[in-house]
Amino acid sequence: RIKHYQRLLARKRVANGKKATQANNYVKTRAKLQRDYRKVANIQHDIVQKFTTMLVNNYDRIAIEDLAVKQMQMSHVASKGLHRSMFGYFKQVLKYKCEWYGKELILADRYYPSTQRCSQCGHVK
Structure with a gap:
């Protein structure tokens, strides 16, 4: 419509x-x-x-990646999809609800090489 x-x-x-x-x-x-x-x-x-x-x-502990949403929206690659996904709003709501219910919200560093790190020994490619 x-x-x-x-x-x-x-x-x-x-x-x-x-x-x-x-x-x-x-x-x-x-x-x-x-x-x-x-x-x-x-x-x-x-x-x-x-x-x-x-x-x-x-869940008592929730971990999400801390992304630079504003900067990502300025790039023309994924701006429309990122805006539609409402990740910034999602993070904001999750943050205040975790404080409200006394839960722990962990923001993972955006530069942490988690996909390149070996889960067994911790070696980074």
Whole structure:
């Protein structure tokens, strides 16, 4: 539905130019688009809240990697996917819930070579 309303708005802008934003049908369509965006955002926030609550209830210690989310969003490689995944919001919610429930949140260093380290002897490639 979001794609549909965006397409309608784009068509109205192309046809009417600057006057399109003042037209009643344009305003109604934009309100419908905003409603659908709000619905998607509410669903995403609900999922993050429920998932973090489940994590905090089931585990005493939670470890996540401390990523530079802002810097990663500025690169054009994975910015859209990272923004959609809401990792920054996830980390923020998990942090305050761990403090709230008295659980321990461990932020792993982003430069720690965990994938290159041998699990047996600790040798780094």
